[in-house]
Amino acid sequence: xxxxxxxxxxxxxxxxxxxxxxxxxxxxxxxxxxxxxxxxxxxxxxxxxxxxxxxxxxxxxxxxxxxxxxxxxxxxxxxxxxxxxxxxxxxxxxxxxxxxxxxxxxxxxxxxxxxxxxxxxxxxxxxxxxxxxxxxxxxxxxxxxxxxxxxxxxxxxxxxxxxxxxxxxxxxxxxxxxxxxxxxxxxxxxxxxxxxxxxxxxxxxxxxxxxxxxxxxxxxxxxxxxxxxxxxxxxxxxxxxxxxxxxxxxxxxxxxxxxxxxxxxxxxxxxxxxxxxxxxxxxxxxxxxxxxxxxxxxxxxxxxxxxxxxxxxxxxxxxxxxxxxxxxxxxxxxxxxxxxxxxxxxxxxxxxxxxxxxxxxxxxxxxxxxxxxxxxxxxxxxxxxxxxxxxxxxxxxxxxxxxxxxxxxxxxxxxxxxxxxxxxxxxxxxxxxxxxxxxxxxxxxxxxxxxxxxxxxxxxxxxxxxxxxxxxxxxxxxxxxxxxxxxxxxxxxxxxxxxxxxxxxxxxxxxxxxxxxxxxxxxxxxxxxxxxxxxxxxxxxxxxxxxxxxxxxxxxxxxxxxxxxxxxxxxxxxxxxxxxxxxxxxxxxxxxxxxxxxxxxxxxxxxxxxxxxxxxxxxxxxxxxxxxxxxxxxxxxxxxxxxxxxxxxxxxxxxxxxxxxxxxxxxxxxxxxxxxxxxxxxxxxxxxxxxxxxxxxxxxxxxxxxxxxxxxxxxxxxxxxxxxxxxxxxxxxxxxxxxxxxxxxxxxxxxxxxxxxxxxxxx
Numbered sequence: 221x222x223x224x225x226x227x228x229x230x231x232x233x234x235x236x237x238x239x240x241x242x243x244x245x246x247x248x249x250x251x252x253x254x255x256x257x258x259x260x261x262x263x264x265x266x267x268x269x270x271x272x273x274x275x276x277x278x279x280x281x282x283x284x285x286x287x288x289x290x291x292x293x294x295x296x297x298x299x300x301x302x303x304x305x306x307x308x309x310x311x312x313x314x315x316x317x318x319x320x321x322x323x324x325x326x327x328x329x330x331x332x333x334x335x336x337x338x339x340x341x342x343x344x345x346x347x348x349x350x351x352x353x354x355x356x357x358x359x360x361x362x363x364x365x366x367x368x369x370x371x372x373x374x375x376x377x378x379x380x381x382x383x384x385x386x387x388x389x390x391x392x393x394x395x396x397x398x399x400x401x402x403x404x405x406x407x408x409x410x411x412x413x414x415x416x417x418x419x420x421x422x423x424x425x426x427x428x429x430x431x432x433x434x435x436x437x438x439x440x441x442x443x444x445x446x447x448x449x450x451x452x453x454x455x456x457x458x459x460x461x462x463x464x465x466x467x468x469x470x471x472x473x474x475x476x477x478x479x480x481x482x483x484x485x486x487x488x489x490x491x492x493x494x495x496x497x498x499x500x501x502x503x504x505x506x507x508x509x510x511x512x513x514x515x516x517x518x519x520x521x522x523x524x525x526x527x528x529x530x531x532x533x534x535x536x537x538x539x540x541x542x543x544x545x546x547x548x549x550x551x552x553x554x555x556x557x558x559x560x561x562x563x564x565x566x567x568x569x570x571x572x573x574x575x576x577x578x579x580x581x582x583x584x585x586x587x588x589x590x591x592x593x594x595x596x597x598x599x600x601x602x603x604x605x606x607x608x609x610x611x612x613x614x615x616x617x618x619x620x621x622x623x624x625x626x627x628x629x630x631x632x633x634x635x636x637x638x639x640x641x642x643x644x645x646x647x648x649x650x651x652x653x654x655x656x657x658x659x660x661x662x663x664x665x666x667x668x669x670x671x672x673x674x675x676x677x678x679x680x681x682x683x684x685x686x687x688x689x690x691x692x693x694x695x696x697x698x699x700x701x702x703x704x705x706x707x708x709x710x711x712x713x714x715x716x717x718x719x720x721x722x723x724x725x726x727x728x729x730x731x732x733x734x735x736x737x738x739x740x741x742x743x744x745x746x747x748x749x750x751x752x753x754x755x756x757x758x759x760x761x762x763x764x765x766x767x768x769x770x771x772x773x774x775x776x777x778x779x780x781x782x783x784x785x786x787x788x789x790x791x792x793x794x795x796x797x798x799x800x801x802x803x804x805x806x807x808x809x810x811x812x813x814x815x816x817x818x819x820x821x822x823x824x825x826x827x828x829x830x831x832x833x834x835x836x837x838x839x840x841x842x843x844x845x846x847x848x849x850x851x852x853x854x855x856x857x858x859x860x861x862x863x864x865x866x867x868x869x870x871x872x873x874x875x876x877x878x879x880x881x882x883x884x885x886x887x888x889x890x891x892x893x894x895x896x897x898x899x900x901x902x903x904x905x906x907x908x909x910x911x912x913x914x915x916x917x918x919x920x921x922x923x924x925x926x927x928x929x930x931x932x933x934x935x936x937x938x939x940x941x942x943x944x945x946x947x948x949x950x951x952x953x954x955x956x957x958x959x960x961x962x963x964x965x966x967x968x969x970x971x972x973x974x975x976x977x978x979x980x981x982x983x
Contacts, residue, residue, distance in 0.1 A: 222342045222345045222346055222352060223342060224338075224341070224342055224345065224358060225310065225338065226279065226310035226338065226341065226358070227279075227281060227310060228357070228358070228386065228389060228390045229279065229310075229357070229358060230279075230546060230547055230550045230551070231277070231279045231550070231981045231982075232543075232546070232977075232978045232981060233355075233357070233358075234277055234279040234310060235262055235263075235277045236355075237341075237351075237355050237358065238262075238263075238275070238277045238308040238336075238341070239252065239263055240351045240354065240355070241336075241341060241344045241345070241348065241351055242263070242275060242306070242308070242336075242344075244344070244347075244348045244351065245344055245347075245348075246265075248265045249265065250263040250264065250265055250275065251263060251264045251265070251266075261274045261275075261276070261300070262274075262275055262276050262277045263275040263277075267303065271302065271303030271304075272302055272303055272304075273302060273303060273304040273305070273306060274300065274302045274304075274305055274306070275305075275306040275307075275308065276293070276305070276306075276307055276308070277308045277309070278290070278307065278308070278309040278310070278311070279309070279310045280309060280310060280311045281310070281311065282311055282312075283311050283312070283313060283314075283317050285311075286309055286311045287317075287320065287321065287324075290307075290321060290324060290325065291324065294324065294325065297325065297328050301328075302328055304328070304330055304334070305325060305328035305329050305330075305334065306334045306335075306336070307321065307325075307329070307334065307335045307336065308336045308341065309335075309336070309337055309338070310338055310341075311337060311338060312337060312338045312339065313335065313337030313338070313339070315332075317337075318332040318335050318337070319332060321335055322335065356394070356431065357389055357390075357392060357394065359434070360389045360427075360430055360431065360434060365434040366385065366386070368433065368434055369385060369430050369433045369434055370385065372433045372437070372438060372439060372440050373438060373439040373440070373458075374439075374440045374442070385430065388423060388426050388427065388430075389427070389430065390547070390551055391544075391547045391548060391551060391583075392423060392427050392547075393540055393543040393544045393547060395536060395537070395540045397413075397420075397424060398424060398427065398428075401413060401424060401428055401501075402428070405428070405499060405501075408493055409492050409493050409495060409498060409499060409500065410489055410492045410493065410499065410500035410501070410502070411428075411500075411501055411502070412502045412503075412504065413425055413501065413502065413503045413504075414503070414504050414505065415505070416505070416679055416696065418578045418579065418580025418581065418610075419578065419579065419580070420579045420580075421503040421504075421505075422465055422466075422503055423579070425463055425465060425501045425503050426463075428501055429461050429463050429501060432461045432499050433461060436459060437459040437460065437461050437497075437499065438458055438459045438460070439453075439455070439458050439459070439460045439461070440460075440461050440463070441453050441460055441461070441462045441463070442463050442465070443462060443463065443464040443465075443467070447464070447467075447484050447485050447488055448484075450462055450464070450488050450500075451484070451488065454491070454498075458497070459497040459498075460497070460498050460499070461498075461499045461501070462492070462498070462499065462500045462501065463501045463502075464500070464501070464502045464503070465502075465503050466503055466504060466505070467485070467502045467503065467504055468504050488500070505617075505621075505679060536577075538572055538573070538975065539974060539975060541572040541577055542568065542572045542974075542975040542978060542979070543978070544579055544582055545568060545571055545572055545582055546568075546978055546979060546982075548582050548583065548586045549562060549586070549982070550982065552586040552588075552591070554586070554591065555596070557596045558591075558596055558599050559982050561596060561597070561599040561600055562599070562600065562979070562982075563979060563980070563982065564600075566976065566979070567600045568975070568979050569975070570600070570604060571603060571604065571607065572975070574604065574607045574608075575699070576607045576608065576610055576699040576702075577607065578607075578610065581606055581607060581610055584606075585602075585603055585606055608699075608702065609699065609702050609703070609706065610699055610703075611703050611706065611707075614680075614699065614700060614703040614707075615703065615707065617679065617680075618630070618680075618703075618707070622675055622676065622679075622680075623672060623675060624660065624661060624662060625653075625662055625668050625669075625671075625672045626672040626675050626676050628649065628652065628653065628660060628662060629645065629649050629669075629672050629673065629676065630676065630680055630681075630704060631704070631708060631714060631718060632645070632648050632649055632652055632718055633645060633681070633693070633704075634701065634704040634705065634708060634731065635715070635718050635719075635722065635727040635730075635731065636648060636724060636726070636727055636773045637726060637730050637731070637773065637774065638681075638693060638694045638695045638701070639692045639693065639694040639775050639788060640692060640693050640694075640773050640775060641690065641691070641692055641693075641773070641775065641788070641790065642673075642683065642691040642692060642693055643691075644724070644773045644790075645693050645773075646669055647723065648721075648722070648723055648724065648727075648773070649664070649669060650664045650669070651721045651723055652717070652718060652721045655717075655720070655721045656717050656721065659717070673693070679696065680695070680696055680700050681693050681694065681695060681696055681700075682694055682695075682696045686786055686787045686788045687786055687787055688787055690787065690788055692775065692788050705731060705747065705748070705749060708749065709749050712752050712754075712755065715749070715755060716752075716754060716755050716758055719755055719758045719759050719762060720758045720762065722759075722762060723766075723769070723770065723771065724770065724771055724772055724773040725763070725770040725771070725772055725793070725798050725801055726772050726773060726774055726801065727773075728759045728762075728763070728801075728805070729801050729804070729805045730774075731747075731748055731749060732748055732749050732750075732751050732755075732805075733748040733749070733750055733751065734750070734751055734756075734805070734806045734807070734810065735748075735750060736750070756807065756810060756811070759807070760807065760811045760813065760814060763802065763814070763817075764813060764814070764817055767798065767817065767821060770793070770798060771793045772790065772791045772792075772793035772797065772798075773790070774790070774791040775788045775789065775790060775791065776788070776789055776790075776791060777789075791833065792832035792833050792835075794832055794835055794838075795821055795822070795824075795825045796822075796825070796831075796835045796838035796839050796842060797833070797834070797835065797838055798821075799818050799821060799822060799838065799842050800838040800841065800842065802814055802818065803818070803841070803842070803845065815846075818842070818846065819846055819849045819850065822842050822843075822846060822850065823850055823851065826843075826850060826852050826857065827852075827856065827857065827860045828860055828861055828864055829860075830864060831864050836864070836870060836873040836874075837873060839861075840873060840876045840877060843877070843880075844876070844880055847880055854881050854884035854885075854888075855884060855888060857881075858877070858881065858884065858885065858888045858892075859888075859892070859895075861874060861877070862874065862888075862892070862895045862898070863898075865898065865899075865902065866902070867902060867906065868902060868903070868906055868918075868921045868922075868925070871899065871902070871925065872921075872924075875928065889928055889929050890929055890930050896929060896931060899925060899929060899931060900931065903922055903925060903931075903933055903936060904936065906918060907922070907936045907939065907940055910940065910943075912943070912944075915940055915943060915944040916944060918940060919937055919940050919941065919944070922936060922937055922940070923937065
């Protein structure tokens with residue numbers, strides 16, 4: 221019979237085990253209820269004629285604590301009045317204990333046999349071994365299995381420390397990466413687990429190793445530095461698990477691999493694939509594997525990708541994230557005041573939904589030496605601040621584990637912003653490298669650029685294609701930009717060099733400010749970098765000398781109706797958008813030369829031919845700001861501008877010229893026949909194509925057009941009013957059905973309910 225204590229399971233996990241066992245034993249279906257709001261019910265079964273049976277699960281270490289809790293539960297049972305009450309507990313119970321509980325809770329407890337203590341549950345696990353296997357976290361921690369793991373023949377590692385094994389198993393949360401890795405091992409006998417730092421690669425590798433050792437594998441070989449030990453310790457007759465943790469690691473980064481080391485690794489993989497009693501588990505950071513493929517042809521072997529399990533945070537569903545946090549919170553033995561802080565306002569939701577969520581960060585903050593430095597009333601604030609800026613992870617990789625060329629790409633990417641077209645990033649990197657080759661010790665080549673991008677991919681950046689195949693570069697994680705901004709804040713000379721070679725106007729503005737104090741984000745980290753006087757000089761010089769050539773690297777995303785297709789497209793960079801960027805930066809007040817340049821450039825484009833994007837808004841703002849310094853004819857300007865109008869929003873922007881051009885404007889909009897005809901066409905088109913939800917707003921807009929131009933649109937307004945009335949009737953008649961559909965969609969998801977219930981169980 222198994223001999224589990226069940227104390228390595230959290231309360232939520234203990235409930236799941238109880239449910240599975242009692243459904244099998246009692247041959248009934250059990251309804252599940254919220255962990256934290258059960259009102260005395262964890263599970264329920266309703267009998268057709270004789271009422272309901274309720275089941276409660278109590279995870280306690282000893283009988284005394286259990287009995288005290290049950291006395292507090294008695295009023296709930298009196299209120300519920302169940303036909304039958306069943307208790308499941310992790311505490312070890314004697315016959316005397318069971319009788320005391322029975323006497324306390326009768327008549328709801330019909331018989332002492334409805335009390336399932338630790339021994340009873342272990343008996344059921346022996347009776348239903350398939351359930352034991354389903355709860356592999358429980359199974360891995362059993363005395364027999366743990367003994368098997370701890371007493372495996374262990375090579376190149378002093379031993380498996382029992383406490384470390386127990387701790388790893390206790391905190392582990394099963395997820396899809398485990399299933400993927402197991403499937404790959406079943407097919408190929410090996411797996412390469414790759415991913416970003418701190419994502420859980422080594423933990424998964426350890427869990428897999430424990431599993432195979434518990435399932436009959438006899439020897440564990442831990443590999444570090446070189447594959448040589450794998451060959452030396454390979455025994456044909458033995459069932460062996462090889463774990464090569466960070467198999468390219470520092471050996472690869474600090475110096476070249478030993479002679480033929482790459483070939484020997486690949487050959488060992490092939491050897492494992494052909495074996496019937498060997499398992500090889502390898503871990504590496506994704507960017508290091510990318511580097512290895514670039515440097516060593518052997519790592520381009522198809523096998524590397526075929527059996528590669530990439531751990532991505534996208535695989536961590538919200539529930540998995542919640543369970544990881546919950547397990548650390550529960551098993552860290554933190555005080556009740558810390559737990560209450562986590563429960564207040566459901567603060568756990570902010571953590572598990574945080575874009576920088578990382579198991580390593582969660583683990584670190586619950587380290588006793590770290591936790592003891594955090595006052596209770598600052599617990600959530602500090603927790604979120606750590607997530608906001610996990611600098612220690614990115615800084616180490618940036619400074620020690622990527623090439624100089626890759627560092628330069630990231631520095632330029634910070635000023636450019638992401639997402640960005642792959643070729644735009646390449647172009648900017650080339651200009652910078654060519655201009656500063658000696659200072660930074662680099663020589664640009666297409667090969668080096670592509671190598672560096674592949675090195676950075678899946679660590680700092682990711683590349684992806686839109687539906688038409690356009691390749692773009694984005695940050696892998698939002699915290700990458702946070703790190704870069706705060707890192708380069710301390711490196712003004714580096715930034716000055718980038719500004720001097722910048723070919724995109726947004727490089728000067730999007731992440732930089734003239735304020736005396738750099739703005740902070742909500743968590744106290746710098747969100748922009750204050751420009752120095754010397755940087756301002758370089759920026760102004762670049763703008764003045766290269767205004768016409770400067771472009772924009774900003775991207776916008778267009779999605780296609782009723783499809784999953786999308787397209788990234790570059791923001792149209794026009795004289796108006798560039799001037800708007802300069803005006804918005806505040807540089808003009810510091811450098812009068814910019815004002816002269818703006819007037820000159822706008823004067824040349826004062827008669828608009830066409831507008832793109834937000835050009836109408838930019839144009840009018842520039843015109844109103846510098847009108848007194850510009851040379852133009854009112855009617856000519858109004859005529860040219862009016863020819864760009866294509867909808868009523870454009871007309872509303874056009875009205876901003878009314879006050880500044882006074883009588884000329886009023887005469888033009890009421891007398892110019894070509895203009896009035898175009899307005900009629902616009903109104904008719906928008907009325908014909910208006911959607912129901914826009915009708916009320918459109919009617920008001922058309923009435924405004926009448927007020928400004930004197931045009932009569934009574935028939936159009938009447939038509940739209942009738943359509944609006946019909947749409948309101950249809951809306952009201954369909955309201956109930958629509959509400960039901962809407963309610964179904966927007967109701968709290970099952971996963972969110974599960975998360976709330978799980979954390980409420982800590983109360």
